[in-house]
Amino acid sequence: MYFQSLLQMKKMLGQLDGWLAVAATHAESKTFDPVVYMELRLAPDQFPFARQVRTTCDTASKAVAALTGKPAPILDEAEATLDELRARIKSVLSYLDGFSAEHFEGAATRQVTQPRWKGEYMLGADYFLEHALPNFFFHLTHAYAILRHNGVPLGKRDYLGTLSKHTP
C-alpha cells in the first residue's frame, strides 16, 4: 500500500507539473509575467504559490525517505520561476523513481521523527496516514486553488488525471 501510494503521489506530482504548464500558457495569453504566480497566496499568513509547490514535492520525498530509512534529497529553495519549480518536480520524481515495493518492508513500524518533535517519534503507519498524506494533499490542493483563484483554466480532470477504468 505504501508503494501504491507512492505511485499515486508520483501521478499527482505529474498533474501538478501540468498545472504549471497551463499557468504559463495562461500568463502568455494574458501577457503578464508568469513570475507573478510565485508570490500569490490565498491569505497573508499562508505559504505563497512557489512554497506550496516546493512543500508538495518535499512532503513526498521526505515521506518516502522516512518510511524506507533512506536519506531525503536536499534541494535548495532558490526557485524563482515556474520553469525552476518544474525542474524541482522533475528532480523529486527522479528521486521517487528509485524506490520499489521492497524498499517499504517494515515501513509500518519504522520510527519516524523530525527535529521539531524534540525526540518524540511516530510509527511509520501513523506518520504516513496522519501526517505525510494529509500534508501532501494540503499543499498540492493549495497550489491548485491559488491558480484557480487567479483565473488559470483548470478543472477536476486536470486534478485527478487519467483514471484506471475498465470496460466490462
Add this chain to the structure above:
Amino acid sequence: MYFQSLLQMKKMLGQLDGWLAVAATHAESKTFDPVVYMELRLAPDQFPFARQVRTTCDTASKAVAALTGKPAPILDEAEATLDELRARIKSVLSYLDGFSAEHFEGAATRQVTQPRWKGEYMLGADYFLEHALPNFFFHLTHAYAILRHNGVPLGKRDYLGTLSKHTP
C-alpha cells in the same frame, strides 16, 4: 489499510467540524451572519463552501459504501446553515462508525462504478487511491482554504489534528 484510511477520514471530518465551529465564533466576533460562509468560493466556477463540505462528507461515505458493497446514505442537500452542515458531518461520522476492518475484505478487487462512467468500472484499489482519496482531500482542503482566505483563524494544527507521537 482501507480501514486505517477510513479512521483517518473520520479524524479529518472531525477536524472539519472544528473549523466550522471556529468560523461561527469568528462571524460572531466580527458581527456578520455566518450564513454568508455558505456561498463563499475561490473561483466563480468552483463549488461554494457549503458544497465543498457536503462533497467532502459524501466522498467519504460513497467510498466506504463502494469498497464494502453497502448502500451509501442518501442525504438531501438542503443545508442552509453552518449548524446544518455540522449535522451532516455528524450523520456521516455515524454512518462510518458502522464499519470495521472485516467489512473491507476483498475491497481491492471489488468493481466500482458510477452512473457517469457509462458502464465502465474501476477496481477498488485503483478507485480508492486514484479517485476517492484525492477527491476527499481536494474538497476538504478547499473548505479549509475558503475559510482561511476569508480570515477565519485556522492553522496547520487545526488541519492535521493530534498526531500519534510517542516518547522514546
